[in-house]
Amino acid sequence: MKQLLLVGSPNSGKSMLFNRLTGMNQRVANFPGITVDTSTGPAVGRSDLLVVDFPGAYSLTPLSGEEQVAVDAFYKLLDVPVGHIEAVVCVVDATRMEKGLVFALQVREACRRAGHPVMIVTNMHDVLERHNQSVDAEGLSQRLDMPVIPISAKSGVGVDQIITRSGQGIEVPKSELKEDLIAFDASVFRNLAESLANEFGPKGDYLLLVHNRADQFFLSTLTGGLSFLLIMFLLFQAIFSWAAPLMDGVESLIGLTADSVLPLIPSGMLHDFVKDALFGGLGAFLVFVPQIFILTLIVGFMEDSGYLARAAVICHRPLRAFGLTGKSFVPMLSGVACAIPGIYAARTIESPRRRWLTYFAIPLMPCSARLPVYGLLIVAFIPNESLLGGAVGLQGLAMLAIYLFGIVMALLIVSLLSRVKAGKGSDLPFVLEMPPYRLPGAKTLGQLAWSRSGDFVKRAGPVIFWVSVVVWVLGYFPNQGANLGESWLGAIGKFIAPIFEPIGLDWKYGVAIIASFLAREVFVGTLGTLYGIEGAEEEFTSLAQQIQDSGISLASGVALFVFFAIAAQCVSTLATLRRESGSWSLPAGLFVGYGVLAYSLAFVAFTLIVGD
Amino acid sequence: MSQIQCANLWQMKRGIQSVIEGFTPALDAAVKARLEELGFHQGARVLCTQAPRLGAPKLYKVGNAVYSLEKTIAECVIAHPVTSE
Structure with a gap:
């Protein structure tokens, strides 16, 4: 089976293109860890073609140990006999050509050396068209001696051209772009990408204007802080309260199933096992799935809309003091409802060290499962009395104290761990690309949340x-x-x-x-x-x-x-x-x-x- | 074009455009290489688009992309301001 390998920078719309090409709803991680998380699926209408979605990367020159693993895996994929790869498709965000072309040129050179065909796909032409901009795909194609296909993965325009063009057979680029590329010199790639983007890419600084207005609101001390608090309040409400009816629904469904199944099993060990271990034990776990679904839906919305990167900027400074990163906030907040969605939300933290530190903090957040335990102990040990003329209840104060105790312990422990582990292993600096503000597609978000929830259960x-x-x-x-x-x-x-x-x-x-x-x-x-x-x-x-x-x-x-x-x-x-x-x-x-x-x-x- | 004394990116206020002069020796070589790949190279024009208070990372536009850089990184990028927005 021939392969169509998708590569590209983070936020280039690569995974959305993968889903278009395969009809699936996957999203590969940008945090490969020990193994590289790729998604594969047969192309729609071409069952003989396997589409492989590779995690987003800025460069083939790795910065950290984890990026090294991803780059090594990419080269390993190229290390197959010529003819096994139908095409390597490098996805470039057309609204930010220069950045994407640096990586695309590196990929072109790697493919040329390995003897594999390669093409560039310039994505997000729907955004360009709204601003009366375009990419000179034909000119870029001639200059680079490889196909350049303009598409919109969001609307689907041009996507079929990728399969059609790769099926027609693509020549491996013959020409070296410059002698210096032999050494994979970063400055040569960068200068070339800059000149190509200027010559063939969209003109003007419309992006800055759109960004700036929104950023002025979302990052200012007053409006940014207030909007952040409001959004986090809504997120917390969603996980804690809005998910409750769905959780009740799942619980009722499990109860109804148990009521239907248990009478069919004669009393005895099997009956007790199905009742207590299956419906009781496993059922209690399945009740949390709606929370995962709601969380991934909202975090996915924040991520795709571009807000998550801004929230990370706002939270970075205070959390940095404890060795965490701005991106640790959402996982920790989610952990107040339940550690499981919190751990899932930590996927957005690229830095492996800070992701691990966040993992240490999440189980200490006062989750909802602790609530019944605290409730019982408070009723048993704390008198039902009031302070300050009835304004403050002693039991409520105890609940607040125990919640704060968990949060303080979490910050203290990660702070200590970050100092103990400081300097050990590679880490990524906080250099975060601000993706453009976009309205995410409802279908994409729904499919993603469904897919991740199913993955969690499996x-x-x-x-x-x-x-x-x-x-x-x-x-x-x-x-x-x-x-x-x-x-x-x-x-x-x-x-x-x-x-x-x-x-x-x-x-x-x-x-x-x-x-x-x-x-x-x-x-x-x-x-x-x-x-x-x-x-x-x-x-x-x-x-x-x-x-x-x-x-x-x-x-x-x-x-x-x-x-x-x-x-x-x-x-x-x-x-x-x-x-x-x-x-x-x-x-x-x-x-x-x-x-x-x-x-x-x-x-x-x-x-x-x-x-x- | 008004040439002002050399400073680092972290010292740039919102709306200030600057040209990168180089990097301090304190910057890790791999991080420097990544910054250069992202467009923060010698001679590049960088615009500080947002400078949130309380020490939060600042936002810089370089090329057609916007990045946030935390203080420890931005302080290592030597630049001189050239124009105001």
């Missing part, structure tokens, strides 16, 4: 399934689920009870903490089961009363607060981190590291309060 689902099975088996045997306290899980809880004794907690809390590995909120239900209260998730008061009656102290309650604020015991988060980082080392390190830190600080808090 990648993280199996891990969560197996962990659910393990926890279920431990809780079910050897007494067929008759008594959680007498199960293997209960035995483990009793075995590890000495660990929790120093902070005044008995084995029941050990079991509930282990069970909360499935999802933090499971802590409440498990504790309810152990205290013999059904539906504890909905009814905190009676469980809180039981906790009070058991004689557990305020010091132990605070220790639990601290433990849950820091410990990274959510399997969905760890599975997603494993999927995004490409290895188990980061999630395993976080699980152990935050577990030890959580316990240590819980012990310190307990000791301090008892000492008082």
Whole structure:
């Protein structure tokens, strides 16, 4: 099968072109990590032609280790016998010809040397036409001795020409552009790109005018700050509130399916397994999918509209003080709703080091799954009293304090880590291209959100399934689920009870903490089961009363607060981190590291309060 | 054209156009190469289009593209201002 290889600078519209050519809805990452994330698919109407979408790159001269991996992969793709690649298609943003041509000239030279045909596609002609501008494609083609096809990936105009032209057979460029190219001299490529853009590209500075007006608003101290807060408020609302009906819908659907399926299975182990491990464990994970969908939809809108780059500029300075980048803000904010969409949102951070630091911060953000745990502990330990003449409730103040505690801990830890890891490994400087403001296509955004949500289920689902099975088996045997306290899980809880004794907690809390590995909120239900209260998730008061009656102290309650604020015991988060980082080392390190830190600080808090 | 004393890009106020003179030795060679590929090369005209307050990265137009550069990078690009917008 012949290949059509798509390459180009970031924001050149390459992935949109890929989707046009294949009828798919993929987007390759610009953060290759250990492996290069490419998308492939057969061309529409040409089942014998495989289109390969390569991650965006500014240059074939890599700046960081990760870019090196991407460039090496590109050269490896070129290292196939002549004839296997029908054409290398270099996508250039026609509104910013000079920048795109630097890379295109490097690609042309690499292809010429490898003996593969190459063409340039100048994209975004719809934007040019709106400003009465054009590209002299014929002139550029003659100068470079290769086809140049003007297209609009957004409207589809000219896209069919790419397949038609490549199918007709393209000659490998014969001529060297300049002798100096042999050394891949950057200044030669740059000077040539500049002169070609001036001669054949659009004229005038219309781009600056359009940019400047919007940037004056979105980046000024007052309007920029206010609009940023408003947009982040809407994002947070969307993840936290607007996704709720969809999440309820998924939950109801799972409930309805369970109601239909479970009566068909005779009572016994299989029935219990399907009910608790499948519908209970895996179902709890699927409930989060609408949040992922909404988040990717909105982040995709911010990204494609050009706003995400501006938001990164606004946030960069304050977050830089903690070793993070401006692009860390959206993932961290998303993490307040749920760590999983937050980790997904961290994909937009190009710098590998800062992306890793952001991964460390996200699990410490006070996610919604912690809310039921905090709610229970507050009802159990904090008196329902008011301060300042009833203006401030003590329980609300406690909730605010524990939320702030998580955020402060996140910033402190990444700040420390950034200093410890400073100077190690390569890093990308904050040189960020400001993409033009554009109105994103609704269909593209919808397809992207759908695709990423599906990808999330496919990648993280199996891990969560197996962990659910393990926890279920431990809780079910050897007494067929008759008594959680007498199960293997209960035995483990009793075995590890000495660990929790120093902070005044008995084995029941050990079991509930282990069970909360499935999802933090499971802590409440498990504790309810152990205290013999059904539906504890909905009814905190009676469980809180039981906790009070058991004689557990305020010091132990605070220790639990601290433990849950820091410990990274959510399997969905760890599975997603494993999927995004490409290895188990980061999630395993976080699980152990935050577990030890959580316990240590819980012990310190307990000791301090008892000492008082 | 008014020739003013040499400074660095970070010192350029919004609306100031400048010509790049070179780079300080403190700039990493790979970062310098990337900046040059993006258009920040000796002799290039750069316009500071936005200079947000509170130390946020500034925006610079070079060629037909706009980039934001943080302080540590922009300070390493030596330039002299030539015109106002």
